[in-house]
Amino acid sequence: MSETQTVEVSLRQVGNYEFNVRFDGATFGELVTDEPPPLGQGHGPNPSRLLATAVANCLAASLLFALRKFGNGPAPIAAKARATVARNAGGRWRVPRIEVDLQLADAAASLQHLDRALAQFEDFCVVTGSVRQGVEVDVRVLDPAGVPLPRN
Template structure:
Protein backbone atom coordinates (compact mmCIF):
# COMPACT_ATOMS: atom_id res chain seq x y z
CA UNK A 1 0.00 0.00 0.00
CA UNK A 2 1.34 3.44 -0.93
CA UNK A 3 1.51 6.08 1.78
CA UNK A 4 -1.05 8.81 1.19
CA UNK A 5 -0.98 12.43 2.25
CA UNK A 6 -0.38 13.39 5.87
CA UNK A 7 -1.74 16.42 7.73
CA UNK A 8 -1.26 17.72 11.27
CA UNK A 9 -4.07 19.26 13.30
CA UNK A 10 -3.46 21.44 16.36
CA UNK A 11 -6.06 22.95 18.65
CA UNK A 12 -5.96 26.75 18.80
CA UNK A 13 -8.92 27.36 21.13
CA UNK A 14 -12.23 25.64 21.91
CA UNK A 15 -13.24 23.99 18.61
CA UNK A 16 -10.81 26.00 16.47
CA UNK A 17 -7.97 24.00 14.92
CA UNK A 18 -5.12 24.70 12.55
CA UNK A 19 -4.71 22.13 9.78
CA UNK A 20 -1.10 21.96 8.60
CA UNK A 21 -0.66 20.52 5.11
CA UNK A 22 3.13 20.83 5.13
CA UNK A 23 5.63 23.53 4.23
CA UNK A 24 4.45 23.99 0.65
CA UNK A 25 0.88 25.03 1.52
CA UNK A 26 -0.70 27.58 3.86
CA UNK A 27 -2.37 26.27 7.00
CA UNK A 28 -6.17 26.17 7.23
CA UNK A 29 -8.13 27.33 10.26
CA UNK A 30 -11.20 25.18 10.98
CA UNK A 31 -14.02 25.49 13.49
CA UNK A 32 -17.36 23.95 14.32
CA UNK A 33 -20.52 25.70 13.22
CA UNK A 34 -22.57 27.61 15.80
CA UNK A 35 -23.90 26.99 18.38
CA UNK A 36 -21.07 24.57 19.27
CA UNK A 37 -18.27 26.53 17.63
CA UNK A 38 -17.82 30.09 16.52
CA UNK A 39 -18.01 29.46 12.78
CA UNK A 40 -14.63 31.13 12.23
CA UNK A 41 -13.56 28.60 9.62
CA UNK A 42 -14.93 25.75 7.56
CA UNK A 43 -16.43 22.96 9.64
CA UNK A 44 -15.85 19.23 9.13
CA UNK A 45 -18.96 18.56 7.03
CA UNK A 46 -17.95 21.37 4.67
CA UNK A 47 -14.46 19.93 4.40
CA UNK A 48 -15.87 16.50 3.58
CA UNK A 49 -18.16 17.71 0.81
CA UNK A 50 -15.52 20.09 -0.57
CA UNK A 51 -13.08 17.17 -0.83
CA UNK A 52 -15.66 15.06 -2.65
CA UNK A 53 -16.67 17.88 -5.01
CA UNK A 54 -13.11 18.98 -5.72
CA UNK A 55 -12.01 15.44 -6.53
CA UNK A 56 -15.00 14.90 -8.84
CA UNK A 57 -14.31 18.18 -10.68
CA UNK A 58 -10.63 17.33 -11.07
CA UNK A 59 -11.53 13.84 -12.31
CA UNK A 60 -13.96 15.36 -14.81
CA UNK A 61 -11.26 17.75 -16.06
CA UNK A 62 -8.88 14.78 -16.39
CA UNK A 63 -11.45 12.75 -18.35
CA UNK A 64 -12.30 15.73 -20.56
CA UNK A 65 -8.60 16.14 -21.36
CA UNK A 66 -8.24 12.44 -22.09
CA UNK A 67 -10.88 12.79 -24.81
CA UNK A 68 -9.63 16.22 -25.93
CA UNK A 69 -12.83 17.98 -24.88
CA UNK A 70 -12.77 21.63 -23.76
CA UNK A 71 -15.26 22.27 -20.96
CA UNK A 72 -14.51 26.02 -20.84
CA UNK A 73 -14.53 25.90 -17.08
CA UNK A 74 -15.98 23.55 -14.48
CA UNK A 75 -17.91 24.66 -11.39
CA UNK A 76 -19.77 22.70 -8.73
CA UNK A 77 -22.08 23.09 -5.79
CA UNK A 78 -22.16 20.40 -3.13
CA UNK A 79 -24.44 19.77 -0.19
CA UNK A 80 -24.98 17.03 2.33
CA UNK A 81 -27.83 15.68 4.39
CA UNK A 82 -27.38 15.32 8.15
CA UNK A 83 -29.55 12.92 10.11
CA UNK A 84 -29.42 11.43 13.56
CA UNK A 85 -28.48 7.77 13.92
CA UNK A 86 -30.29 5.46 16.38
CA UNK A 87 -27.99 6.71 19.17
CA UNK A 88 -29.01 10.30 18.43
CA UNK A 89 -25.67 11.32 16.88
CA UNK A 90 -25.57 13.44 13.74
CA UNK A 91 -24.22 11.65 10.68
CA UNK A 92 -23.74 12.61 7.04
CA UNK A 93 -26.22 10.35 5.26
CA UNK A 94 -25.96 11.67 1.70
CA UNK A 95 -23.84 13.96 -0.46
CA UNK A 96 -25.12 15.69 -3.59
CA UNK A 97 -22.67 17.22 -6.07
CA UNK A 98 -23.98 19.30 -8.96
CA UNK A 99 -21.30 20.01 -11.58
CA UNK A 100 -21.72 22.58 -14.33
CA UNK A 101 -19.59 22.80 -17.45
CA UNK A 102 -18.79 26.09 -19.16
CA UNK A 103 -19.46 24.58 -22.60
CA UNK A 104 -22.67 23.43 -24.24
CA UNK A 105 -23.10 19.69 -24.72
CA UNK A 106 -23.27 20.24 -28.49
CA UNK A 107 -19.66 21.50 -28.37
CA UNK A 108 -18.46 18.33 -26.61
CA UNK A 109 -18.78 15.47 -29.13
CA UNK A 110 -17.29 12.86 -26.76
CA UNK A 111 -19.11 13.95 -23.60
CA UNK A 112 -20.92 10.60 -23.31
CA UNK A 113 -17.61 8.75 -23.02
CA UNK A 114 -16.32 11.29 -20.50
CA UNK A 115 -19.44 10.94 -18.34
CA UNK A 116 -19.18 7.13 -18.41
CA UNK A 117 -15.69 7.23 -16.88
CA UNK A 118 -14.87 10.31 -14.85
CA UNK A 119 -16.31 9.24 -11.48
CA UNK A 120 -14.10 6.15 -11.40
CA UNK A 121 -11.01 8.40 -11.47
CA UNK A 122 -12.05 10.16 -8.24
CA UNK A 123 -10.26 8.56 -5.28
CA UNK A 124 -12.21 10.54 -2.67
CA UNK A 125 -15.79 10.11 -3.89
CA UNK A 126 -15.28 6.45 -4.72
CA UNK A 127 -13.93 5.88 -1.20
CA UNK A 128 -16.68 7.88 0.52
CA UNK A 129 -19.36 6.03 -1.48
CA UNK A 130 -18.49 2.90 0.48
CA UNK A 131 -20.30 4.44 3.46
CA UNK A 132 -22.26 7.46 2.22
CA UNK A 133 -24.36 7.67 -0.95
CA UNK A 134 -22.93 10.29 -3.32
CA UNK A 135 -25.23 11.61 -6.06
CA UNK A 136 -23.50 13.33 -8.98
CA UNK A 137 -25.12 15.34 -11.73
CA UNK A 138 -23.49 17.20 -14.63
CA UNK A 139 -25.08 19.99 -16.66
CA UNK A 140 -23.75 22.00 -19.57
CA UNK A 141 -23.57 25.81 -19.66
CA UNK A 142 -27.21 26.00 -20.73
CA UNK A 143 -28.34 23.98 -17.73
CA UNK A 144 -29.09 20.88 -19.81
CA UNK A 145 -28.64 17.88 -17.54
CA UNK A 146 -26.11 15.50 -19.08
CA UNK A 147 -25.84 13.06 -16.18
Protein backbone atom coordinates in the same frame (compact mmCIF):
# COMPACT_ATOMS: atom_id res chain seq x y z
CA MET B 1 1.85 -4.79 -7.65
CA SER B 2 -0.16 -2.00 -6.03
CA GLU B 3 1.06 1.49 -5.34
CA THR B 4 0.27 3.40 -2.18
CA GLN B 5 0.65 6.99 -1.13
CA THR B 6 0.31 8.57 2.27
CA VAL B 7 -1.37 11.91 2.82
CA GLU B 8 -0.67 13.50 6.18
CA VAL B 9 -2.28 16.46 7.89
CA SER B 10 -1.53 17.94 11.32
CA LEU B 11 -4.06 19.75 13.48
CA ARG B 12 -3.45 21.96 16.50
CA GLN B 13 -6.25 23.31 18.67
CA VAL B 14 -6.10 27.12 18.93
CA GLY B 15 -9.56 27.88 20.30
CA ASN B 16 -12.65 26.25 21.71
CA TYR B 17 -13.38 24.06 18.65
CA GLU B 18 -10.99 25.90 16.34
CA PHE B 19 -7.99 24.13 14.82
CA ASN B 20 -5.14 25.13 12.56
CA VAL B 21 -4.61 22.48 9.90
CA ARG B 22 -1.22 22.01 8.25
CA PHE B 23 -0.84 19.85 5.18
CA ASP B 24 2.55 18.22 5.63
CA GLY B 25 4.87 18.67 2.69
CA ALA B 26 2.74 21.46 1.23
CA THR B 27 4.12 24.87 0.38
CA PHE B 28 0.89 26.75 1.05
CA GLY B 29 -0.39 28.06 4.38
CA GLU B 30 -2.59 26.59 7.04
CA LEU B 31 -6.34 26.11 6.99
CA VAL B 32 -8.54 27.07 9.94
CA THR B 33 -11.41 24.77 10.86
CA ASP B 34 -14.09 25.46 13.43
CA GLU B 35 -17.54 24.36 14.42
CA PRO B 36 -20.38 26.81 13.90
CA PRO B 37 -22.02 28.43 16.94
CA PRO B 38 -23.04 27.50 19.56
CA LEU B 39 -20.09 25.07 19.88
CA GLY B 40 -17.50 27.13 18.02
CA GLN B 41 -17.20 30.54 16.45
CA GLY B 42 -17.50 29.53 12.80
CA HIS B 43 -14.01 30.83 11.92
CA GLY B 44 -13.63 28.14 9.27
CA PRO B 45 -15.37 25.15 7.74
CA ASN B 46 -16.27 22.24 9.99
CA PRO B 47 -15.49 18.59 9.11
CA SER B 48 -18.89 17.98 7.47
CA ARG B 49 -18.30 20.93 5.15
CA LEU B 50 -14.77 19.70 4.42
CA LEU B 51 -16.14 16.25 3.54
CA ALA B 52 -18.65 17.79 1.12
CA THR B 53 -15.86 19.97 -0.30
CA ALA B 54 -13.57 16.97 -0.80
CA VAL B 55 -16.24 14.99 -2.63
CA ALA B 56 -17.28 17.91 -4.87
CA ASN B 57 -13.69 18.98 -5.61
CA CYS B 58 -12.63 15.44 -6.48
CA LEU B 59 -15.63 14.93 -8.77
CA ALA B 60 -15.05 18.25 -10.55
CA ALA B 61 -11.35 17.47 -11.05
CA SER B 62 -12.21 13.96 -12.27
CA LEU B 63 -14.70 15.32 -14.79
CA LEU B 64 -12.09 17.80 -16.00
CA PHE B 65 -9.56 14.97 -16.33
CA ALA B 66 -12.02 12.80 -18.29
CA LEU B 67 -12.94 15.65 -20.64
CA ARG B 68 -9.30 16.48 -21.29
CA LYS B 69 -8.52 12.81 -21.83
CA PHE B 70 -10.80 12.95 -24.89
CA GLY B 71 -9.14 16.06 -26.31
CA ASN B 72 -11.40 18.72 -24.85
CA GLY B 73 -10.28 22.00 -23.39
CA PRO B 74 -13.36 22.79 -21.35
CA ALA B 75 -14.17 26.15 -19.86
CA PRO B 76 -14.08 26.26 -16.06
CA ILE B 77 -16.31 23.74 -14.30
CA ALA B 78 -18.39 24.75 -11.28
CA ALA B 79 -19.51 22.44 -8.50
CA LYS B 80 -22.01 22.68 -5.68
CA ALA B 81 -22.35 20.12 -2.89
CA ARG B 82 -25.15 19.69 -0.40
CA ALA B 83 -24.39 17.42 2.55
CA THR B 84 -27.31 16.21 4.62
CA VAL B 85 -26.41 16.07 8.28
CA ALA B 86 -28.92 14.09 10.33
CA ARG B 87 -29.13 12.00 13.46
CA ASN B 88 -28.77 8.24 13.02
CA ALA B 89 -30.76 5.56 14.88
CA GLY B 90 -28.35 5.94 17.82
CA GLY B 91 -28.95 9.69 17.99
CA ARG B 92 -25.49 10.60 16.62
CA TRP B 93 -24.94 13.19 13.92
CA ARG B 94 -23.85 11.64 10.61
CA VAL B 95 -23.60 12.57 6.94
CA PRO B 96 -25.89 10.04 5.25
CA ARG B 97 -26.00 11.78 1.88
CA ILE B 98 -24.00 14.18 -0.25
CA GLU B 99 -25.49 15.58 -3.43
CA VAL B 100 -23.15 17.17 -5.96
CA ASP B 101 -24.03 19.26 -8.99
CA LEU B 102 -21.28 19.74 -11.57
CA GLN B 103 -21.94 22.48 -14.10
CA LEU B 104 -20.21 22.69 -17.45
CA ALA B 105 -19.68 26.09 -19.04
CA ASP B 106 -19.55 24.51 -22.52
CA ALA B 107 -22.49 23.32 -24.58
CA ALA B 108 -22.64 19.53 -24.56
CA ALA B 109 -22.54 19.43 -28.37
CA SER B 110 -19.17 21.22 -28.37
CA LEU B 111 -17.43 18.54 -26.28
CA GLN B 112 -15.88 15.51 -27.96
CA HIS B 113 -16.86 12.08 -26.62
CA LEU B 114 -18.88 13.62 -23.80
CA ASP B 115 -20.85 10.39 -23.39
CA ARG B 116 -17.63 8.44 -22.76
CA ALA B 117 -16.28 11.05 -20.37
CA LEU B 118 -19.53 11.05 -18.40
CA ALA B 119 -19.56 7.26 -18.26
CA GLN B 120 -16.15 7.04 -16.61
CA PHE B 121 -15.26 10.24 -14.74
CA GLU B 122 -16.64 9.09 -11.36
CA ASP B 123 -14.29 6.10 -11.44
CA PHE B 124 -11.33 8.53 -11.40
CA CYS B 125 -12.50 10.20 -8.17
CA VAL B 126 -10.46 8.90 -5.25
CA VAL B 127 -12.54 10.58 -2.53
CA THR B 128 -16.01 9.73 -3.83
CA GLY B 129 -15.00 6.15 -4.54
CA SER B 130 -13.63 5.83 -1.02
CA VAL B 131 -16.62 7.42 0.70
CA ARG B 132 -19.05 5.28 -1.28
CA GLN B 133 -17.33 2.07 -0.21
CA GLY B 134 -16.74 3.05 3.36
CA VAL B 135 -13.38 4.00 4.73
CA GLU B 136 -11.51 2.04 7.37
CA VAL B 137 -10.45 4.45 10.08
CA ASP B 138 -7.97 3.36 12.75
CA VAL B 139 -7.90 5.60 15.81
CA ARG B 140 -5.30 5.87 18.58
CA VAL B 141 -5.36 8.26 21.54
CA LEU B 142 -1.87 9.24 22.72
CA ASP B 143 -0.75 10.75 26.03
CA PRO B 144 1.56 13.83 26.10
CA ALA B 145 4.62 11.57 25.69
CA GLY B 146 3.13 9.98 22.58
CA VAL B 147 2.25 6.70 24.29
CA PRO B 148 -1.02 5.17 23.07
CA LEU B 149 -3.70 5.05 25.75
CA PRO B 150 -5.48 1.73 26.27
CA ARG B 151 -9.01 1.60 24.93
CA ASN B 152 -11.81 -0.88 25.39
